[in-house]
Amino acid sequence: MSKQIVQIVKIGGNVINNEEALNSFLKDFSEISEPKILVHGGGRKATEVSSAMGLEPKMINGRRVTDEATVEVVTMVYAGLLNKKITAKLQSFGCNAMGLSGADANCILAHKRIVKDIDYGFAGDVDAINSEIIDVLLQNKVTPVFCAITHDKNGQLLNTNADTIASEVAIGMSKLYTTELNFVFELKGVLESIDDKDSVITAINSEKYEQLVAAGIIADGMLPKMHNCFNALQKGVSKVKIGDASLVKNSTKLYTTLSL
Numbered sequence: 488m489s490k491q492i493v494q495i496v497k498i499g500g501n502v503i504n505n506e507e508a509l510n511s512f513l514k515d516f517s518e519i520s521e522p523k524i525l526v527h528g529g530g531r532k533a534t535e536v537s538s539a540m541g542l543e544p545k546m547i548n549g550r551r552v553t554d555e556a557t558v559e560v561v562t563m564v565y566a567g568l569l570n571k572k573i574t575a576k577l578q579s580f581g582c583n584a585m586g587l588s589g590a591d592a593n594c595i596l597a598h599k600r601i602v603k604d605i606d607y608g609f610a611g612d613v614d615a616i617n618s619e620i621i622d623v624l625l626q627n628k629v630t631p632v633f634c635a636i637t638h639d640k641n642g643q644l645l646n647t648n649a650d651t652i653a654s655e656v657a658i659g660m661s662k663l664y665t666t667e668l669n670f671v672f673e674l675k676g677v678l679e680s681i682d683d684k685d686s687v688i689t690a691i692n693s694e695k696y697e698q699l700v701a702a703g704i705i706a707d708g709m710l711p712k713m714h715n716c717f718n719a720l721q722k723g724v725s726k727v728k729i730g731d732a733s734l735v736k737n738s739t740k741l742y743t744t745l746s747l
C-alpha cells in the first residue's frame with residue numbers, strides 16, 4: 488500500500504513581515520486537505536529587533552552568527568512572538584495548529600554548528616527528528632508549526648536555519664509518509680536574474696545547481712535553501728519546490744522544481 492502524503496511547507500521571513508501576504512498565505516495553507524506541517528523563519532524580524540536592541544546582526548553564507556545575547560533575542564522572536572502569532576492566525580482559519588520549538592516533546596534535537604574557521608556561536612545543526620511524536624499530532628488532525636529554535640538535550644537552545652528544519656522534518660517524516668516539501672518565499676522561484684522577477688528557472692538538477700553557484704547566480708540565503716533541497720531529495724523526500732505563496736494554492740505553474 489502506498490504511503491499517505493504529508494505536505495511540509497516552509498515560509499520565509501519576508502512574507503512573515505508583510506501582514507497582508509502572511510494572512511493570505513496562512514488562509515491558503517489552512518485549506519490544504521492533506522496532513523501538513525508548517526515551518527517558519529523570521530530572520531527579517533530578528534534582524535530588526537536585534538538592531539533595535541543595539542546588537543549588530545551578522546550573517547555568513549546565509550546563516551546568522553548567534554552569540555549569547557542573540558540566541559535570547561531569536562528565541563523571543565521565533566519561538567515567542569512569531570510562532571504564537573502564526574498559530575493564532577491559523578486557528579482563526581479553522582486549522583488546529585500547535586506551535587512548537589525543537590525542544591518541545593524533543594521534536595528536533597541538534598548540536599552546535601561547527602564549521603572550520605567560522606564560529607557561528609549558538610547556531611544548530613539537526614541530529615534527529617522525533618517523527619513518532621509528530622505523527623501523533625498528525626493522526627489527531629493537529630498541524631505542527633515549527634519555529635527555527637532547536638535544543639541540544641543539555642538545556643541549550645540553538646538557532647537553526649528554518650530551511651534546514653523544513654528539510655530535516657521532511658526527511659524524518661519520510662519514514663512514515665510520502666513527503667512533499669515546499670519552500671515559499673517572496674519571489675516566484677529561483678531566478679536567472681535577480682532583477683527580473685519573472686526569470687524563473689523552472690527545473691534545476693544537481694548539475695545545473697553547481698553551474699548556477701559557480702556563475703554566482705545563486706547566492707546569499709538561496710545557498711542554504713538549495714543545499715537543503717538536494718539533501719532532502721537524496722534522503723527520501725519525493726518532491727521539492729521553491730516558489731511564492733501561490734504554490735500552496737496550486738494556482739501557478741511558475742515555480743522551481745528540484746531533481747537530483
Ligand SMILES: Nc1ncnc2c1ncn2[C@@H]1O[C@H](COP(=O)(O)OP(=O)(O)O)[C@@H](O)[C@H]1O
Binds near residue numbers: 500501549673704706
Ligand atoms: N538566483 C536567485 N533567485 C532567487 N533568489 C535569490 C537568488 N540568489 C540569491 N537570492 C536571494 O535569496 C533570498 C532567499 O533566501 P532567504 O532570504 O534565506 O529566504 P527566506 O525568505 O525563505 O528566508 C532572496 O530574497 C534573494 O535575495
Ligand SMILES: CC(=O)N[C@@H](CCC(=O)OP(=O)(O)O)C(=O)O
Binds near residue numbers: 498530561650
Ligand atoms: C542559524 C540561522 O541562520 N538561523 C536563522 C533562523 C531563521 C530563518 O531561517 O529565517 P528565514 O527563513 O526568514 O531566513 C536566522 O536566525 O536567520
